[in-house]
Amino acid sequence: MIAVELHDGSFDPWRYLTDWQQTRQLSARSGATAVFVGTMRDFNEGDDVQSMYLEHYPGMTENQLHAIAADAQQTWSLDDVCIVHRTGEIRPADAIVLVAVWSAHRAEAFAACRHIMEVLKHHAPFWKKETLRNGTTRWVDKNTPG
Amino acid sequence: MIAVELHDGSFDPWRYLTDWQQTRQLSARSGATAVFVGTMRDFNEGDDVQSMYLEHYPGMTENQLHAIAADAQQTWSLDDVCIVHRTGEIRPADAIVLVAVWSAHRAEAFAACRHIMEVLKHHAPFWKKETLRNGTTRWVDKNTPG
């Protein structure tokens, strides 16, 4: 199963996983769960960042995330994949992205989770605009390296 | 910071991470969190498994887990590492192990989380004894491959 969600407000990744797990508790089929959570930091490129606005391309963004998850399911043996991503106004310490992958095998879970994050960073249409502590704004022009 | 815990009863990995996060919410220093959860399956080597007993070496097990976490902190640039592991009687779908790693960089978080799991599998003194659905018991004599 694949789940893709965009949230225009803060979300708690662990709460999300708790809820997800509760609907699947009895199947007991996935031995391995690999999870990545990206969180907003309060600094970037040496400057203090006060907040961030995350723009996206409604429609294409969801389609791309779904395609990335589906592609991972083709490559590895996965039970479930979920991708949750924030949009809109974001504060330091907020979760920006959650990628969770369930598999029978830990190697596949780890590899798929990591791969999804890298592809998402390079292909999912999101754009970050930072507001610095001194009030100026700037578009982030490139991603942090892997 | 390093946290190592053994639980002689079921634990909820997402609840654990929720609690962990609540005590650190304001620091906002870790941009990347990589998590692995190993869950008991209801089959192994082609047989239906009803329950499992997880024996350990009190003292040495905690020391080994702590050493594995400390070693990872020497190798990668990590903020926090936590390892939680079940002991005793375990049921299918129960979480067996939680490894969570916080870092400023996602590559380091992923690499450290995966490495800790591999080293734990090969060096932490735990032994699994399975009770099959037909009532027979057997010691698991080797780990699943990575």
Add this chain to the structure above:
Amino acid sequence: MSIKVLFFASLRERLGRGDVQLDASSPLSIAEVWQQASGEICLPANVLVSINQTYADATAQVQPGDEVAFFPPVTGG
């Protein structure tokens, strides 16, 4: 028929427009769509293009009725 053109993020702000409708009765090249929608001659090298919400390269043809988007390198995750 028309072609719907979208600009995102810093490109939208620089051009001062988020979306443009072009009249089109026959296929256009990406370069033609860019010129008509942005008012600029050359498509900058680092600008990404999608047609109907799928990535496309600068040599692709745009059909009447298509949705084309231009945007800077993505920075999600």
Add this chain to the structure above:
Amino acid sequence: MSIKVLFFASLRERLGRGDVQLDASSPLSIAEVWQQASGEICLPANVLVSINQTYADATAQVQPGDEVAFFPPVTGG
């Protein structure tokens, strides 16, 4: 002085004992500790050994007062 010897998991069940105290006034080899504590001649090749809760190899010396453990390959995680 004595040496405390522990056996775990399938090894404990096979030998029918979980811990043994050996009298020792001088260092012993791992092979000697195994023989005296298990009653068996040869240390099986796949048995792991720790001294004072740290992994040791079969050539290590055991001092009076040490804690030695023998156990099968680990299967945690």
